[in-house]
Amino acid sequence: MAEPRKQFLDFPIEGMTCAACSTRLEKVLGRLPGVEEANVSLAGEAARLRFGDHATGADAVAEAVRKAGFQVPTRLVELDIRGMTCAACSARLEKVLSRLDGVTEARVNIATERAQVRIVPGAADEARLIEAVKKAGFEASPRKAAAEVRAEQEARAERQQRRERQRLAIAVGLTLPLALPMVGMLFGSHWMLPGWVQFLLATPVQFWIGLRFYQGAYKSLRGGAGNMDVLVVLGTSAAWGLSTWNVLFTAGGDLYFEASAMVITLVLLGKWLERRARSSAGRAIRALAQLRPDKAHLERDGGLVDVDAEAVLQDDRVVVRPGERLPVDGLVLEGETQVDESMVTGESLPVAKAAGDRVIGGTVNGEGMLRLRATAVGAESTLSRVIQLVESAQADKADIQRLADRVSAVFVPIVVTIAVLTFVVWQALGQGETAFIAAVSVLVIACPCALGLATPTAIMVGTGIAARRGILIKDAAALERGHKVDTVIFDKTGTLTQGRPAVHAIRPADGQDPVEILRLAAAVQQGSEHPLARAIREKAAADGLELPRAEAVRAVAGRGVRARVGARQVLIGNRAFLREQLGELPGLEALAEAGHAGRIQVFVAAAGLEPPLASAPDPSAGQARLLGSILLEDPLRPESAAAIAELHRQGIRSVMLSGDQESTAQAVAAALGIDQVRAEALPEDKVAEVQRLRAEGRVVAMVGDGVNDAPALAAADVGIAMGGGTDVAMHTAGITLMRPDPALVQQAMGLSRSIYQKIKQNLFWALIYNLIAIPAAALGLLNPVIAGAAMAFSSVSVVSNSLLLRRQWRG
Numbered sequence: 001m002a003e004p005r006k007q008f009l010d011f012p013i014e015g016m017t018c019a020a021c022s023t024r025l026e027k028v029l030g031r032l033p034g035v036e037e038a039n040v041s042l043a044g045e046a047a048r049l050r051f052g053d054h055a056t057g058a059d060a061v062a063e064a065v066r067k068a069g070f071q072v073p074t075r076l077v078e079l080d081i082r083g084m085t086c087a088a089c090s091a092r093l094e095k096v097l098s099r100l101d102g103v104t105e106a107r108v109n110i111a112t113e114r115a116q117v118r119i120v121p122g123a124a125d126e127a128r129l130i131e132a133v134k135k136a137g138f139e140a141s142p143r144k145a146a147a148e149v150r151a152e153q154e155a156r157a158e159r160q161q162r163r164e165r166q167r168l169a170i171a172v173g174l175t176l177p178l179a180l181p182m183v184g185m186l187f188g189s190h191w192m193l194p195g196w197v198q199f200l201l202a203t204p205v206q207f208w209i210g211l212r213f214y215q216g217a218y219k220s221l222r223g224g225a226g227n228m229d230v231l232v233v234l235g236t237s238a239a240w241g242l243s244t245w246n247v248l249f250t251a252g253g254d255l256y257f258e259a260s261a262m263v264i265t266l267v268l269l270g271k272w273l274e275r276r277a278r279s280s281a282g283r284a285i286r287a288l289a290q291l292r293p294d295k296a297h298l299e300r301d302g303g304l305v306d307v308d309a310e311a312v313l314q315d316d317r318v319v320v321r322p323g324e325r326l327p328v329d330g331l332v333l334e335g336e337t338q339v340d341e342s343m344v345t346g347e348s349l350p351v352a353k354a355a356g357d358r359v360i361g362g363t364v365n366g367e368g369m370l371r372l373r374a375t376a377v378g379a380e381s382t383l384s385r386v387i388q389l390v391e392s393a394q395a396d397k398a399d400i401q402r403l404a405d406r407v408s409a410v411f412v413p414i415v416v417t418i419a420v421l422t423f424v425v426w427q428a429l430g431q432g433e434t435a436f437i438a439a440v441s442v443l444v445i446a447c448p449c450a451l452g453l454a455t456p457t458a459i460m461v462g463t464g465i466a467a468r469r470g471i472l473i474k475d476a477a478a479l480e481r482g483h484k485v486d487t488v489i490f491d492k493t494g495t496l497t498q499g500r501p502a503v504h505a506i507r508p509a510d511g512q513d514p515v516e517i518l519r520l521a522a523a524v525q526q527g528s529e530h531p532l533a534r535a536i537r538e539k540a541a542a543d544g545l546e547l548p549r550a551e552a553v554r555a556v557a558g559r560g561v562r563a564r565v566g567a568r569q570v571l572i573g574n575r576a577f578l579r580e581q582l583g584e585l586p587g588l589e590a591l592a593e594a595g596h597a598g599r600i601q602v603f604v605a606a607a608g609l610e611p612p613l614a615s616a617p618d619p620s621a622g623q624a625r626l627l628g629s630i631l632l633e634d635p636l637r638p639e640s641a642a643a644i645a646e647l648h649r650q651g652i653r654s655v656m657l658s659g660d661q662e663s664t665a666q667a668v669a670a671a672l673g674i675d676q677v678r679a680e681a682l683p684e685d686k687v688a689e690v691q692r693l694r695a696e697g698r699v700v701a702m703v704g705d706g707v708n709d710a711p712a713l714a715a716a717d718v719g720i721a722m723g724g725g726t727d728v729a730m731h732t733a734g735i736t737l738m739r740p741d742p743a744l745v746q747q748a749m750g751l752s753r754s755i756y757q758k759i760k761q762n763l764f765w766a767l768i769y770n771l772i773a774i775p776a777a778a779l780g781l782l783n784p785v786i787a788g789a790a791m792a793f794s795s796v797s798v799v800s801n802s803l804l805l806r807r808q809w810r811g
Contacts, residue, residue: 069219074119171205213233243255322365322368422438521630607624637742644673648673655678658681704722719733722740762798762802
């Protein structure tokens with residue numbers, strides 16, 4: 001019996017505040033019927049479910065998330081509807097849309113011919129809604145283009161970040177006056193603000209700024225588990241509550257307002273840094289989505305109609321004009337052109353397309369007009385699949401996150417239990433005041449502010465050092481795995497090579513002048529933007545050549561170009577083009593078969609104007625002759641060979657993946673001493689190779705620079721984006737080399753090792769204070785003031801230890 005097809009559901013989550021939240025939600029979702037695996041990403045604020053043969057509906061999943069104390073945000077989609085004739089039509093269409101999985105509400109207005117549908121992103125999308133409308137016998141198109149939706153989402157995220165920055169600034173402003181006396185104590189100065197002033201400063205920090213922690217703690221406890229919000233709330237509330245009691249009802253009692261306010265402010269700082277990291281991770285998906293054009297030229301009723309790209313359906317006829325991005329995957333019906341597919345295949349040269357060829361949405365059309373039949377739209381398109389690959393890889397959790405999950409799951413109940421037992425034991429001994437003070441001391445000293453600062457401070461200091469050295473490190477996963485890497489995969493184009501063709505050599509035929517060959521070739525190519533033409537012109541300019549005027553220039557997409565230069569017709573192109581235009585040329589085969597080590601060879605020929613050249617060969621003319629050929633290559637970066645040699649000295653295996661042809665890739669690998677090569681690799685092939693090596697037990701780093709590398713960068717243990725590459729590659733990778741120098745790869749590994757070691761040290765120091773001081777507090781040896789000081793000192797020690805990285809990497 002065939003294995004049932006696996007189904008996946010990806011959807012966003014709101015309301016998670018720490019690693020314990022994502023762990024608890026994973027358990028809740030994992031218990032749903034049919035769910036084989038649940039993966040919740042705190043950084044990505046999203047969940048991915050894998051189902052077996054029977055999938056739970058999106059509505060049931062959203063309800064389970066809400067019951068766990070979190071939210072599944074919905075999005076309102078507005079569609080223009082055509083073809084409704086009466087109220088019965090709108091009522092029927094409402095029922096059709098409401099029954100779709102992922103749709104929470106649907107309203108159809110016949111008067112405005114508009115549908116408003118509220119969906120769960122990931123469970124439903126515009127393409128699925130439009131298809132359902134079409135099956136119901138109507139036509140639909142989105143009222144908002146994808147660009148508008150993206151702009152609204154970015155504006156919403158910016159408003160959220162601005163609110164968080166403002167609250168953090170207010171918290172710092174209110175907390176500083178409370179913290180200054182603690183600083184003064186270090187220099188022998190003993191002074192303190194009046195109690196009522198401290199109360200007025202600390203109270204808004206506790207209950208307004210800190211409201212999010214109370215909400216998070218309530219939801220966590222309602223779900224049957226404790227998280228870091230619980231520790232923050234217990235410790236700060238105890239410190240604030242005892243201080244408020246002493247201000248209102250006692251005279252001369254100790255005040256701990258500075259401890260509660262500092263904890264709230266420091267943890268809030270950690271949350272703000274975490275939010276920035278999440279936003280950075282999300283930019284990769286947004287950059288990929290922006291490759292899609294907003295509009296498509298659709299054939300309809302004998303003419304062309306501009307529609308939103310999302311409204312194109314399978315088998316629709318689409319026209320793509322020169323220079324435009326292709327809106328969908330399709331099959332060419334008419335036209336010839338060259339398409340820049342570098343963002344998908346990695347091929348540095350445009351690819352010739354003609355009737356019968358397949359094209360990919362998001363790629364850039366060249367000089368010709370195309371008429372296509374849409375073959376894949378929406379989630380089935382190549383670009384959407386690339387986005388899905390990146391999202392899937394980013395959803396994987398780093399081990400350091402799982403460590404935080406385990407620590408919080410054990411630490412919270414243990415601390416609360418110790419505090420309760422402390423209170424009970426002292427109370428039983430008849431020491432009521434000591435019981436309260438000791439219990440509060442346990443909670444205050446156990447506050448996890450240092451735990452919250454352990455990772456972000458080390459990353460902040462370490463990434464500052466790395467940035468000055470030209471290395472940008474983005475996430476914890478790259479840090480914890482970087483020092484374990486034993487295999488580095490390089491993309492060829494733009495990573496080991498410079499990413500743009502250049503003239504390597506000119507091969508003259510017998511008796512021909514190489515300077516004249518270059519001069520004629522550059523003259524014919526003066527108006528072309530083809531990368532090879534640009535390389536030839538740059539070589540001519542570098543040699544100081546004056547170019548004659550070329551007239552009657554005619555290009556044949558993907559084959560060559562011909563033009564009149566003075567009294568001659570000059571032809572430039574591949575071997576097939578010259579044979580087609582001129583017949584058999586003496587010396588052509590010999591020149592073509594001469595070794596060129598994977599370089600691109602462009603042939604140059606000339607013929608007299610009489611008789612005129614025809615599209616069919618005319619070998620009897622006798623006036624055509626081969627001038628020679630020009631060899632072009634994508635030059636290696638000067639640092640590449642030394643970088644590979646350094647990796648080999650460290651015992652690290654090198655692999656090269658390329659979208660180029662086999663001969664070109666093998667030539668580059670031989671020149672650099674690469675251990676393993678795979679040519680003609682698509683994004684899916686690169687991901688498969690990464691996964692294969694990881695399945696063998698290898699720790700893999702992937703180095704790339706293009707959109708086509710993004711899925712593999714995300715799937716690798718460590719993704720390294722080469723500077724000068726695309727934004728997508730840089731946002732997807734955990735490490736970015738800010739200048740195009742492959743030699744920085746090994747240095748990045750060393751920095752990752754140092755930073756990760758600091759993170760582990762910080763986590764140790766953050767916990768050791770608690771482990772030593774909690775028993776002392778329970779025994780009544782510490783009061784909340786000393787406990788608060790110990791808490792603050794633990795934070796200072798964490799930050800100071802992180803700053804030691806600067807000394808370690810000085811110079």
